[in-house]
Amino acid sequence: MIRFAAASKSYRVNGSTAPALHPVDLTIEAGEVFGIIGHSGAGKSTLLRLINLLERPTAGRVFVDGRDVTDAQGAELRRLRAGIGMIFQHFNLLSSRSVADNVAFPLRLQGGMTEAAVAERVAELLGLVGLSAHADKYPAQLSGGQKQRVGIARALATRPSILLCDEATSALDPQTTASVLELLADINRRLGLTIVLITHEMDVIRRVCDRVAVLDAGHVVEMGSVADVFLHPHHPTTRRFVAEADHREGRGPEFPGVSGRLFRLSFRGDATYSPLLSRVVRDTGVEYNLLSGRVDRIKDEPYGQLTLAMHGERLDDALAQIRAAGVDIEEVNR
Amino acid sequence: MSPMQNLFPNIDWAEIAQACVDTLLMLGGSLLFTLVLGLPLGVWLFLTARGQLHARPKLYAALSLVVNVLRSIPFIILMILLIPLTQAITGVSIGIRGAIVPLVIGAAPFFARLVETALREVDRGVIEASQAMGATTAQIVTRVLLPEARAGLIASTTVTAVALVGYTAMGGIVGAGGLGALAYQYGYNGYKPDYMLVTVALLVVLVQVLQSIGDRLVTRYSRR
Numbered sequence: 001m002i003r004f005a006a007a008s009k010s011y012r013v014n015g016s017t018a019p020a021l022h023p024v025d026l027t028i029e030a031g032e033v034f035g036i037i038g039h040s041g042a043g044k045s046t047l048l049r050l051i052n053l054l055e056r057p058t059a060g061r062v063f064v065d066g067r068d069v070t071d072a073q074g075a076e077l078r079r080l081r082a083g084i085g086m087i088f089q090h091f092n093l094l095s096s097r098s099v100a101d102n103v104a105f106p107l108r109l110q111g112g113m114t115e116a117a118v119a120e121r122v123a124e125l126l127g128l129v130g131l132s133a134h135a136d137k138y139p140a141q142l143s144g145g146q147k148q149r150v151g152i153a154r155a156l157a158t159r160p161s162i163l164l165c166d167e168a169t170s171a172l173d174p175q176t177t178a179s180v181l182e183l184l185a186d187i188n189r190r191l192g193l194t195i196v197l198i199t200h201e202m203d204v205i206r207r208v209c210d211r212v213a214v215l216d217a218g219h220v221v222e223m224g225s226v227a228d229v230f231l232h233p234h235h236p237t238t239r240r241f242v243a244e245a246d247h248r249e250g251r252g253p254e255f256p257g258v259s260g261r262l263f264r265l266s267f268r269g270d271a272t273y274s275p276l277l278s279r280v281v282r283d284t285g286v287e288y289n290l291l292s293g294r295v296d297r298i299k300d301e302p303y304g305q306l307t308l309a310m311h312g313e314r315l316d317d318a319l320a321q322i323r324a325a326g327v328d329i330e331e332v333n334r
Numbered sequence: 335m336s337p338m339q340n341l342f343p344n345i346d347w348a349e350i351a352q353a354c355v356d357t358l359l360m361l362g363g364s365l366l367f368t369l370v371l372g373l374p375l376g377v378w379l380f381l382t383a384r385g386q387l388h389a390r391p392k393l394y395a396a397l398s399l400v401v402n403v404l405r406s407i408p409f410i411i412l413m414i415l416l417i418p419l420t421q422a423i424t425g426v427s428i429g430i431r432g433a434i435v436p437l438v439i440g441a442a443p444f445f446a447r448l449v450e451t452a453l454r455e456v457d458r459g460v461i462e463a464s465q466a467m468g469a470t471t472a473q474i475v476t477r478v479l480l481p482e483a484r485a486g487l488i489a490s491t492t493v494t495a496v497a498l499v500g501y502t503a504m505g506g507i508v509g510a511g512g513l514g515a516l517a518y519q520y521g522y523n524g525y526k527p528d529y530m531l532v533t534v535a536l537l538v539v540l541v542q543v544l545q546s547i548g549d550r551l552v553t554r555y556s557r558r
Contacts, residue, residue: 052466078468092463096481096555106467109477158467 001030001194002051002162007060009046020046022218023060028211030161033188033195033299035205035226037241038215044198047215048164051196052084053077064162082110085155089167091147093139093154100126100135103153110158125153129183145176152183156191163187165197169204181208185299202245206230206298214238227298231266231305231328246294255291260311262291262332263319267304271326280321286312307332342528349516350532357512357540360430360502364437365495372442372494373487375401376449377475383450387461387471401443409440409501413508433510437501445494452486453479485556492548496541503537513537 006023021043028034038044049055050062053072061070064080072080093102103122107113113121126132129149139147148168155163165184169177185208188195199205205212205226212229214222214237221235233239255262267276272295281288293306312318323329379401381387382394407415413436417427420435456479464478480487503514513533521530 054462054466078470081466081468084466086463086466088459088463090457090459092457092459094460094478094482095457096484105464105477109464109467109469109473154467164466 001065002028002196003063004047004050005061005063007050007057007062009043009050009055010058019218021050024220026213026220026223028194028196030194031188031192032210033185033197033208035209035212036196036198036215037200037202037205037212038198039200039237042215043218044215045166048166048196048198051162051164052081052086082106082158083160084162084164085158085160086164086166087148087151087155087168089170091139091144091151091171093147093150095139097138098135099131099137099139099142099150102139102150103157106154106157121157122153125157128156128187129153143176144172145180148172148176148180149183152180152187156187156193160193162194162196165195167199168197170199170201177204178207184208202230202241206245206296208299210299214241227268227301227303230298231268231303232330255309258289258291258309260287260289260309261315263308263310264330264332265304265306265308265322266328266330267306268326268328269301269303272302272304274325276322276325276327280318283321284312284314284318286310286315286318342532344520344526344528345532350513350536353511353513353516353533354536356430356510357499357502357514357537360433360437360505360510360512361495361498361540363430363434364441364498364502365491367434367438368441368445368494368498369491371438372445373449375442375446376453377479379446379450380453380479381471381475387474401446404439404443405447407440409436410504410507412436412440413505428509430511433502433505437498437505440501441494441498444497445490448490448493449487452483452490455486456482485552488548488551488555492545492552495544495548499537499541499544 004024004026006025007021008019008023009021010017010019012018024047036044036047046055050057051064053062053069057070061068063069064084069076069080094105097105100119100122103125104118107118107121122135123132126135129152131146131149131153134142134146139150142150151168163184168184169180172180181204184195184197187193188208195208197204197209209226211224212226213220214229214235216235216237222229222233222238229238230242230245233242277288280286287310289309291307291309293304295302295304297303310318319329375397379394379397382390382397384391384394404412413433416436416439419439420432421427423435424431426432460478460482461474464474469478502510502512503517506512506514506516507518509515513536517530517533520526521533
């Protein structure tokens, strides 16, 4: 669907070149929600803009729908862009036009539709994002969440197959963020749209993404399914993002004064809700101490992650039983 | 004698009325051509500036230089310098038609700069969003930049119109007619202070009217 082949970008600053993105090889599949996470300046915004060529790669190629689009110009470039919707952190709506006219804007840019057909499509889109009652308002009269919904309706107007989200929820409060993410997930399911989103919040990734790439200083340092990356982060940057999402920033995994060995147990899917621990404890007589834990969902899949201190004569037996039930165990060094 | 004649003994009101008409004609004509020339020039300046949609730093520097030169010549000198051009275009060097050429050449670069500044106020994100939707540069100018900068453009037009009122009065000195000419001829040279008073008062009223129309339109078209 979208493929980067050694695509890189550097900028010339005062005569010397500063790399913003080191060569990236990445494939985003049709219909998936793909997240790119990184701190500001990590290159995620550049990577996203390579897809609709708001930024041109300095080297390497970009493929969309199997076609090499890297050098697209003129009408070809505009056709490519019409097939890729985009929403923005600051919404970027036209302040001089009503909600309905903002949504109609891309349709009128392309031409070829009667005003009646435009009006019909706009009504349909405003219904989709739940803003039918606000068609005649101006952006300044809307809340942040409503503005982003207008942005989403506008981005979907030309029936694109790809939606790019540039920090789309970063300017919104947590509740509005949740409802906008829900809308994106819903659109992904109902329209089969491929969504590429960039964010600096692991929580956004956890809620809607299927796969994630972690960017650090212009390098893709980790990539995989969200569950894998979230439950077993390897790169220090990824670990920091996951820690932030767990609200345990800065606290190390050491638990002074706790005896026994420390283990992190990761449950996924149905295992999350089965009474595994109590059964193992009964069978083997080991004792455990629950030090920290979280039970939540990654997109639609439940997961749990518990950190336990365990001791007992039959500890190895207990660990084997837990592993046999499909739970992942990592020993935490201290 | 009526009270009016007591207060303003020297004034020929028919002449004042004619001067008002002349001033308004000069103002209207020069404002029209100033907008017609200055708006595209301002858009051109904006587009060719560094980091903009059609960045052409050398072209921008050249345009910028021309605009700055025209803006730095005092209007009264510009009028004299432009007499040959005025004659070539209008066939006359004085009068209302003759005044319009230097008025436009004096005001258009000024207006163009104001247009450039107003366009720079347009949110870059909105321009980027339009590009992402596949808009051409022409579409971005006509459907995004100009409508989004509308309030700023109206304010720029008001400032330019007020500046043109001052220029037309100066034009009066070299025979363009209008209220400025009356003030100079009778009020200054002829030592009739009531003429000076009335013409200046009328100019003040004209400026006030222009400014309040402009302010109202700005308020009406501000959507922020």
